[in-house]
Amino acid sequence: MEKNISFKLKVWRQRGPKEKGQFKVYEMKDIPTDTSFLEMLDILNEQLINAGEEPVVFDHDCREGICGMCSLYINGHPHGPATGATTCQLYMRRFKDGETITVEPWRSAGFPVIRDLMVDRRAYDKIMQAGGYVSINTGGVPDANAIPISKEKADLAMDAASCIGCGACVAACKNGSAMLFVSAKVSQLALLPQGQVEAAHRAKAMLSKMDELGFGNCTNTRACEAECPKCISISNIARLNREFIAAKLSD
Amino acid sequence: MWLIDSSIGRKVVMSVTGAALILFLTFHMAMNCVALISGDAYNVICEFLGANWYAQVGTYGLAILMALHFVYAFILTIQNRRARGSERYAVTERPKSVEWASQNMLVLGIIVLVGLLVHLANFWSKMQLQELIHGTNFVAGQNGPTDGAFLIQYTFSQWYFVLIYTVWLAAIWFHLSHGFWSMFQTVGWSGTKWQRRWQVIGNIYVTLVILGFLSVVYFYFFKSLC
Numbered sequence: 001m002e003k004n005i006s007f008k009l010k011v012w013r014q015r016g017p018k019e020k021g022q023f024k025v026y027e028m029k030d031i032p033t034d035t036s037f038l039e040m041l042d043i044l045n046e047q048l049i050n051a052g053e054e055p056v057v058f059d060h061d062c063r064e065g066i067c068g069m070c071s072l073y074i075n076g077h078p079h080g081p082a083t084g085a086t087t088c089q090l091y092m093r094r095f096k097d098g099e100t101i102t103v104e105p106w107r108s109a110g111f112p113v114i115r116d117l118m119v120d121r122r123a124y125d126k127i128m129q130a131g132g133y134v135s136i137n138t139g140g141v142p143d144a145n146a147i148p149i150s151k152e153k154a155d156l157a158m159d160a161a162s163c164i165g166c167g168a169c170v171a172a173c174k175n176g177s178a179m180l181f182v183s184a185k186v187s188q189l190a191l192l193p194q195g196q197v198e199a200a201h202r203a204k205a206m207l208s209k210m211d212e213l214g215f216g217n218c219t220n221t222r223a224c225e226a227e228c229p230k231c232i233s234i235s236n237i238a239r240l241n242r243e244f245i246a247a248k249l250s251d
Numbered sequence: 252m253w254l255i256d257s258s259i260g261r262k263v264v265m266s267v268t269g270a271a272l273i274l275f276l277t278f279h280m281a282m283n284c285v286a287l288i289s290g291d292a293y294n295v296i297c298e299f300l301g302a303n304w305y306a307q308v309g310t311y312g313l314a315i316l317m318a319l320h321f322v323y324a325f326i327l328t329i330q331n332r333r334a335r336g337s338e339r340y341a342v343t344e345r346p347k348s349v350e351w352a353s354q355n356m357l358v359l360g361i362i363v364l365v366g367l368l369v370h371l372a373n374f375w376s377k378m379q380l381q382e383l384i385h386g387t388n389f390v391a392g393q394n395g396p397t398d399g400a401f402l403i404q405y406t407f408s409q410w411y412f413v414l415i416y417t418v419w420l421a422a423i424w425f426h427l428s429h430g431f432w433s434m435f436q437t438v439g440w441s442g443t444k445w446q447r448r449w450q451v452i453g454n455i456y457v458t459l460v461i462l463g464f465l466s467v468v469y470f471y472f473f474k475s476l477c
Contacts, residue, residue, distance in 0.1 A: 021338070023341065075344070076342040077344060102342045104341060107335070107336050107340055108334065109333060110334065112336075113338075174331070174354055175331035175335065176331065176334035176336065179258075207257060207258065208257060214333075214334055215334055216258075216331040216333075217258040217261055217262060217330060218258065218259075219331070219353065219356065219433070220353060220429070220432075220433040220436050221350075221354050222348055222350075223346060223349050223354075225348070226347070226349060227346060234436070235446060237436065238439050238440070238441035238446070239442075240259075241439035242438075244259045245263065245438065245439055248253045
């Protein structure tokens, strides 16, 4: 049921990558609970602009949970307290009247802050460019039944492919490790026959790129899996470990 | 060398050394439990091991495993803290599915190491070490370097050692409750089904091993009270 709530918004403000940031507290009054979190930030920015202040910078695009642009670390959780949802799918009915809501950017050496709540996630693009693709000249389109794939494998590959690359796994990980992302991107291809041709090279190239870009070592805390808006399983990390170790042993 | 310069490789070293240490604990516990039945039988095992070449090889092997596990733990922790960035989160909340132990493995490991030093001082320095250096620095009443049964009875008749060993074994339990399934995950022998299975198998296995150790401690503690 719709009602209005008032709360304090504690937001991280940082003018640039090199500058020192700090929290600023804003009073939000009479926000309807069916407002989405990002709409609530839009309301805040409108107020700030009208008052002649700088609006809060944050990433967003599709606002329907598929593009992976929105981020925000809200009250100790990447994408806020909801599970299996991105920040843009989060509504103010999750919060209580009079509460203080703390909003921080992803904090990780691999994702430096650009401004306020916006971080540079191009590291993920670099990892993809290192091997997250299939390079086969396919020629004509083959018949769908020419390469049989079991339903189970197809489902697992699809689950892995649902990763939107938002970076919540890195934000949640106490080690700043990107293993859940890399493992999903390796798994979605390693599970299918078309991807297996380059599987060994892919696992090695993507992992060494991840290490090179300053992400940490996975210690299996499972925080990534718990916070992932697409509920990507750590069984993908086990698969990446398997692929990588097998590739190294056959070198 | 991928065991040094790749993140998965470094984790494989942690996993394999950890697995070897769990196996060692299992054998150690099995031997300790002999002391529940008979002190003389326990001393036969002590004599069989003593400072014979195979016991020495085992000791040096274990020392190397421990050192590797520990050095890698520090390297990984330093790298991981650096990867976290210079700013810390103001608010953090642990999701329900995240075990407390999994985020505190280094702290638990340090407690385990301190406990190990106490343990080496209590037993190893009075037994194998004395045999190696042909020393006679025994506890009053100890009948030679292979009189382990006496040292057990002597150590665990002191309540503070009982307390220290209980805390130590509890720390090992927490450390292994995460470490056991984690080592299978790291070498890739896991998946949606096996992750849960290893966790359950691990909890049962580790609990049995720790209970084995504790039973000897408390058996001798209560025996000393009677």
